[in-house]
Amino acid sequence: MHLEGRVPHLESEVAIQSDAYIDALLNGHARQPIRLPGAAKSLEPSVRHVIRVLDRGLPRFHPSFLFEERLAAQLRVAADELSSDAPAALDRRLLMGGALASGVSIGAAAMLAWRRRQG
Amino acid sequence: MLRRGKDRVAVPDNLDVDRSAVERARRDPRAFDALYRKYVAQVYSFALYELRDSHAAEDLTAQVFLRALTALPRFREQREGPDSSFRVWLFQIARNAISNERRRARRHPASPIELASEYAASDDVQATATDRIELERVWKAIEQLPTDRRRALVLRFVNEMSTREIGAVLGKSEGATRVLIHRSLQSVAGQLGKTQKSGLHRARKRAAN
Numbered sequence: 001m002h003l004e005g006r007v008p009h010l011e012s013e014v015a016i017q018s019d020a021y022i023d024a025l026l027n028g029h030a031r032q033p034i035r036l037p038g039a040a041k042s043l044e045p046s047v048r049h050v051i052r053v054l055d056r057g058l059p060r061f062h063p064s065f066l067f068e069e070r071l072a073a074q075l076r077v078a079a080d081e082l083s084s085d086a087p088a089a090l091d092r093r094l095l096m097g098g099a100l101a102s103g104v105s106i107g108a109a110a111m112l113a114w115r116r117r118q119g
Numbered sequence: 120m121l122r123r124g125k126d127r128v129a130v131p132d133n134l135d136v137d138r139s140a141v142e143r144a145r146r147d148p149r150a151f152d153a154l155y156r157k158y159v160a161q162v163y164s165f166a167l168y169e170l171r172d173s174h175a176a177e178d179l180t181a182q183v184f185l186r187a188l189t190a191l192p193r194f195r196e197q198r199e200g201p202d203s204s205f206r207v208w209l210f211q212i213a214r215n216a217i218s219n220e221r222r223r224a225r226r227h228p229a230s231p232i233e234l235a236s237e238y239a240a241s242d243d244v245q246a247t248a249t250d251r252i253e254l255e256r257v258w259k260a261i262e263q264l265p266t267d268r269r270r271a272l273v274l275r276f277v278n279e280m281s282t283r284e285i286g287a288v289l290g291k292s293e294g295a296t297r298v299l300i301h302r303s304l305q306s307v308a309g310q311l312g313k314t315q316k317s318g319l320h321r322a323r324k325r326a327a328n
Contacts, residue, residue, distance in 0.1 A: 012294065015301035019282055022300075026279050046308035047301075050257060054276045057254035059231065063163040067177050071184065075155055078188055079148035 017043055018051065025055040135204040144191055151188050158206065159184070161278050162213055168231050168273045169217045179220055183213045207287040210274070214288060232258045260310035261303075268303040275300055 021043060135141075137157075143150040162183050166176035187194075187209055194208055232255050261269055267289060274285045286296035 011298060011301070015294075015297040018301045018304060019297050022275060023281075026276075044305070044308065046312060047304045050304050050308045050311065053250075053253050053257045054272065057232075057250055057257070058273070058276045060160065060277050061164045061167050061176075061231075062160045063177060063180065067180075068159055071159070071177075071181050072152060072155060074181065075151060075184060075188055076149065078185060079151055082148040082189065 014043065018047060021048065022051055022055070025051065137205040141191070141194070141205050144188075148188060148191070151191065154187075154205065155184055158209055161206075162209065164277055165210065165213055165273065166217065168277060169270070170220060171231065175220065179213070179216055182216050183209065186212055186216070203287075204284070206280075207284050210278075210280075210284075210288045214270075230255075230258055230262070256311060257307060260307040263310060264303055264306060268299060268306070271296060271300050272303055 137154060140150070140153050140157075144154060159180065163176055163180045166179040166183075167173065170176050170179065190212075194205070195203075232251070261272060264272075271285050271289065274280045274288060275282070280288070282296045282300065283293045285291075285300075286293045289296065291299065
């Protein structure tokens with residue numbers, strides 16, 4: 001959905017500023033002066049506060065080691081199956097190709113024989 | 120829980136950093152392990168924020184990676200840039216899987232902030248307590264937001280995606296996503312202002328009595 005056309009210009013400008021501010025924090029440059037693009041309107045302090053709290057506080061989780069290794073093993077088994085499927089698929093393609101080729105040659109021989117008989 | 124900021128890498132906006140790993144995994148599915156190790160925590164975190172249950176998040180993470188492994192031959196970069204990156208594709212799978220999971224069971228036993236406190240460890244106990252109280256207030260306000268807004272904030276601050284990537288995951292344009300995030304932040308700030316005002320009002324009333 002494209003909102004840009006319906007979003008007031010000023011709101012888009014402020015959204016760009018808040019996006020640049022988030023980027024600066026996420027990149028760890030928060031202690032350096034932050035250059036906000038097109039600073040038509042400075043960010044509201046309350047919004048800036050929320051951004052800071054979220055940047056500092058929202059935790060990122062890691063699954064347990066046991067789970068990670070169990071799933072890695074599951075994926076290895078699935079990957080092995082896929083790898084062994086690949087040559088089988090190739091064989092099937094070769095067989096199909098062979099069958100088609102022999103089908104074509106049988107058809108061509110039959111056509112040749114029929115023409116000779118006609119001639 | 121991971122300490123944030125340690126694995127931040129500046130990535131040019133128009134490059135899929137996983138292209139060579141994806142190519143290797145296409146040639147040999149066993150090479151998918153590298154992509155799995157890189158993104159398992161991100162997908163798990165996203166799932167945990169959405170489902171609020173570690174077992175459900177594990178099930179969903181498993182679903183996402185098994186699906187991604189088998190569907191990898193069908194993954195094609197449609198255009199250059201993050202709209203078609205492996206990470207965006209992975210999170211699109213996760214978003215769809217979460218929608219199905221939500222249809223199956225609506226349960227939100229704990230907030231991610233409560234879950235995080237189980238792991239919390241810091242040198243500065245006082246600062247952590249203050250931050251946590253503030254974060255809990257902010258999170259309460261975030262929980263009042265519609266799904267897309269809440270999801271956009273999680274993808275921005277937890278998964279550290281660019282607005283362009285988030286737009287691709289949510290099926291919105293970059294500009295619309297930027298405005299969506301800004302409006303979400305404004306709503307949260309407004310909500311915090313309201314609770315602060317009502318808290319002051321209650322405190323004044325108590326003092327008057």
